[in-house]
Amino acid sequence: MVKITKEAALEYHEAGRPGKIEVVPTKPYRTQTDLSLAYSPGVAYPCLEIQDNPDSVYKYTDKGNLVAVISNGTAVLGLGDIGAMSGKPVMEGKGLLFKIYGGVDVFDIEVDEKDPEKFCEAVEKIAPTFGGINLEDIKAPECFYIEERLKKTLDIPVMHDDQHGTAIISSAGLLNALEVAGKKIEDVKIVVSGAGAAAIMCTKLYVALGAKLENILMLDSKGVITSDRPNLTEQKKFFATERRDAHTLEEAMKDADVFLGLSKGNVVSKEMIRSMAKNPIVFACANPIPEISYEDAMDARPDVLMSTGRSDYPNQINNVIGFPYIFRGALDVNASAINEEMKIAAVHAIADLAKQPVPDVVNQVYKVNNLTFGPDYFIPKPVDPRLITEVSAAVAKAAMDSGVARTPITDWDAYKNNLRRKMGQETNVTQSLYETARKHPQRVVFAEGLHPTMIKAAVQAKQEGICQPILLGNDEMIEKKAAELDLDLTGIEIVNLRHDREMARRERYARILAEKCCREGYNFEEANDKMFERNYFGMMMVETGEADAFITGVYTKFSNTIKVAKEVVGIRDNYKHFGTMHIVNSKRGTYYIADTLINRHPDKETLKDISRLTADAIRFFNDEPKMAMISYSNFGVDKDGSPRLMHDVVAEMQAEYPDLKIDGEMSIDLALDHERRDKKYPFLRLHGEVVNSMIFTNLSAANSAYKLIKGFSPETEVIGPIQMGLKKPIHFTDFDSTVRDVVNIVAVAVIDAYVNKIK
Ligand SMILES: NC(=O)C1=CN([C@@H]2O[C@H](COP(=O)(O)OP(=O)(O)OC[C@H]3O[C@@H](n4cnc5c(N)ncnc54)[C@H](OP(=O)(O)O)[C@@H]3O)[C@@H](O)[C@H]2O)C=CC1
Ligand SMILES: CC(=O)C(=O)O
């Protein structure tokens, strides 16, 4: 666990630009025209449109994606009434989380006003700016009045997140923890420490989900809330108990099944945890210091199902798992409110997600490889990329079903795809790859069948419906590894190529290879020996049509794979070389870069083959090749070395392919700036064209180019290496490939195999 120190936290907030958020323009602003459109005089037109038709504000402004996080600083985390301005770091933090998890823009607004009436008036006056209002860290009981009034007076979603966000997450956690503990909500005895904004609403939702009022004991700063206490607020009265045998937390905790803490740090002792019933559920959610630390609770007894509000321990119960997606869903249907139906839909969507297999990206962030539903994982992690699609869609649908949606969604697949794209989880290219592969799933051999990345990729590719995986390797070991990783191999074939039962197949493959390569010094015995190697055996499966595509490369060196591929399947007719391309999906656009992996020092003929293969591959992805041949100088300025080489390649390519948009040699900056290129070199075949492909003079340059882009902008998606030029779909990943990278290449291999079949 990372220990967070005061120094580190202050340094984080101060470093670079103070604070955590900034405003970023979304329209061009560099030219005089852009500025006249963005501001006066052009801006007057949308103003007048909105005056005529108020709903068009959603069309011409950011209102529909803009949420106000508003606080008066009276209950900031568990720090209490620290004042509006002191709460600003929390509100900025929510702005950051809204943006990174939900793609929602936020203005944080700190209102220095404790009087509920005046506070509401201030919010009502600024509400036209926003598509939604997230009230935050406002103390009870004022928060209940404030939210109720604003819900009535405003026609946009208003939600006090400490009440409802917390209630949604902790209810999802409770349903799942009860399942793990083998208990029923209607039977469990619940102790709630705290009777403020969060505690009251969480407990109300527990009751709505089936908990019995008579099984609940609630405490505030004065102890157990009993009905004979004077001056109880309306909310506290609802939970006041007649039971007189428990007045203190210590007494209340005895034999309790569930403890929910939304009060203050360190109010629970180890003894109290020990006095609870079997498999106790302890949600110690006070921030930043929980009611009891994770370590102490786990030390008190081993059967505790423990959650805190902190991100540095398992089972974080924090409203961050809800608010970005609840507002996302509400905004996307232009909802007039966030109602009970939408909240319950969010509870179930979150609870269900924790039971699904965890995507690799989540395991990577937490540096584990087997997060599975159980005592240490019954709430999805905040970084889970599926939260946005599952929770937002559930909320949006519930808004529609309950009649508060003003703009219904009709195509849910398109909606979810759009969300993934918006969050940079999937780009157009990846999406269309998967969609195409899914239409024609093929049999793909995973040569390194025992490697965890390959097993996970095979399972994921199978779940995605893009292929029928075949894992090569010792079946017992693969099954053992899959069990360790908690992966389900149903529908995945395992071929143990060294087993006696594969002898006949090895011999058959050996005969075919020996015959094919008889003039290259091969005989049957040698070929038969080779069939004990994954590369030979697996590629022979593809060569004989017993599989459709082959994939390797997470730990096997390319040099060996390349040699075997040339022998077993060979290079395409009319070519002497093959190579690889990477697709780079950046904010600027999609670029195809070659040769990134195979030919270290290509000569003229190799570069011509790479260029032709790249042009073909670009067409394969339904794009038109617009190719720049990259060097460090432009159009004959330098007459030696690599510029000369590229110069000659371009001359011959242009002569042989009069319609191909290819030109060079040119420097990379010129390739990327077509306006400067057109002005300075009007004679180019690429005149007026935005280049989408770059061929480099050698492997170091091409390989560094795509890695440099990825390094500078990690959000850029890189797909590759994509093999071009072998006769059959033999594809490579590389040593650093993630599961996602491998599945991307599987999708390419599947399409490649399909296209090969129908040619
Ligand atoms: N993990 C999460 O997602 C979230 C966590 N929280 C945390 O919950 C806590 C409360 O927040 P919130 O509801 O917004 O604040 P409120 O100010 O509205 O409520 C605080 C409540 O805690 C009670 N309290 C204070 N001291 C004690 C004590 N020693 N024993 C029992 N109860 C006590 C107060 O009692 P009284 O009524 O007598 O004053 C009050 O009812 C904070 O620590 C906050 O960080 C809040 C929201 C989300
Ligand atoms: C998480 C949160 O909202 C709080 O602690 O107040």
Ligand SMILES: [Mg+2]
């Ligand atoms: Mg809060």
